[in-house]
Amino acid sequence: MLTPPAMLPLIKIGIIRSTSIGDVVLATACIDLLRQIPAPVQITWVGRRPALGLVASAFPEIKAVDVDPDASNYQDKVAEELKDVHFVIDLQTNLRSKLLCRVLKKDYKIPSYTADKRSFERGSMVVVARLRGRRKTLPPEMQKTDVYQYDMMLKTLRHALEVHLPVEMLDGLDQVKAVPSLLSEHDTGEKPWQKEMKFGRWLAIAPGAAYETKRAPVQLLQDIMELLDLNIRQDSVLKEETIGLLFVGNEQERDIALAILDKLDWKGPVLNLAGKLNLWETALALKEADALLCNDSALLHVAESVGVAVAALFGPTVEAFGFPPWREESRAFSSQLGCRPCSKHGKQDCRYGDKLCFGLIQPVQVVEHVKRIIKNKISLQKSDVDTKKPDTK
Structure with a gap:
């Protein structure tokens, strides 16, 4: 101290x-x-x-x-x-x-x-990936970061x-330990959607990213959500919970949310706030969620900065760039495709034209992680309630 x-x-x-x-x-x-x-x-x-x-x-x-x-x-x-x-x-x-x-x-x-x-280091990773192509797999150290x-x-x-x-x-x-944080005692007043989010569990979904190339295909997000829906119905703990979906992002991502929902028979409440909130309001909304499913995007960092664990889908970028989730309970999901990373910022079109970097991500692994985050939150909150109960002995 x-x-x-x-x-x-x-x-x-x-x-x-x-x-x-x-x-x-x-x-x-x-x-x-x-x-x-x-x-x-x-x-x-x-x-x-x-x-x-x-x-x-x-x-x-x-x-x-x-x-x-x-x-x-x-x-x-x-x-x-x-x-x-x-x-x-x-x-x-x-x-x-x-x-x-x-x-x-x-x-x-x-x-x-x-x-x-670390622009030089990131540029070097891109050059090596261009030479490696898909003839070899991505070295394991590229799927994590030490810095x-x-x-x-x-x-x-x-x-x-x-x-x-x-x-x-x-x-x-x-x-002195310091981390990215938007947690503040500054009171901006309760929003209408915050009142709705006080009840039940909420999984936030941010389907967008700064560049189209960094956005997971809608089909992958649909596969993840359909499998998650099935798993929740079969899970002894989660099936007893009311789990809502919160979509955040810009107006364009609102349409992606509608496309995902079109394939889902989700039983819980749905809030599609994509395109309706400013950045600060988005941070406040994410703060009410139990977990976030996202791409390698700004909202990954916003969510973690307000204390929310994430399941992040990395495609053309790699974790070794230094921007993966940092919270212990968060995780990035990516493939060992050798052509990753294809550019320093992930905005270059796939030279193979198939975005296979996303296609090789296993939905079952993402779903298990999301379930684990939500169940851990349930367990922690029940533990807090038990701790606060008066001792009647």
Whole structure:
């Protein structure tokens, strides 16, 4: 535990992270770390909506600066907002953010610290996969990661704090655990759909992703849900529960949800909120769910950041990139197809034209994992109820 020195002055920190939504959510691990430091901290976060709005809604105490990176006066505007900070953490790590940090150092003597996005390593994985093709299987180490991307962000922040914090505060800093988190005590009021979700169990489904190539085929999602429906009816524990389906995402994914439901005879309630919620409302909805079935997408990270375990379907990207689920009860599902990964961001069309990377995922494994998550939640909640019962002996 870090011990606060007496009369510590306010620490002013600038964070630059504009896109993408998933990366912005992962960057909230830095907020989690700063909240555990026994010193007053003022954060100015430079970004773009809608991702910036998500951070601002979860942490209203943060100064959120929304500036268009393509604006001609971008550097001047951001420099004006950051001119009083003690240092800047550059989590965007692109040419524009690096030039901005150079201006801050030159004009205001503000140091900056740049996170390693491991772009070279990811690019190397893609090159090797192109050469390997489907002649060989994917090495097992590519289906896991030893370095999560949010750990790289935290590493940068820890280094900056070691430079700028008083020496008496550094003891134990490397032991402080921080994770991506949108959990906040900020009360935004209860939404109508939150009242409905107070009853029964809920499985959230996010069928979308930033790129079409990263979206699991509708047929795979249908197969998973049909098998899950059958398993629930046959499970001695789950068949006694009312399990609802919550669909989240954008307007396009609303149509995917309807296609999935068209093949299902689901007995529980269904909430298709895809296209009806903003990002913050989506986070609040996911917080009420027991589990999330999703692709390698931003909502994977949103769900985990509000404490919800996921079953994530990885197709053209690989877990070794550093973006798989990090919660112990979560899991990524992928194939050992040798042509994975086919690009650094998963947006390149399948060169074989069949998206076999998704086709080889076994629905039965996904279903067993989803069942395990929900049953564990049931068991934990029953245990909590039993613990709170008064002892009548």
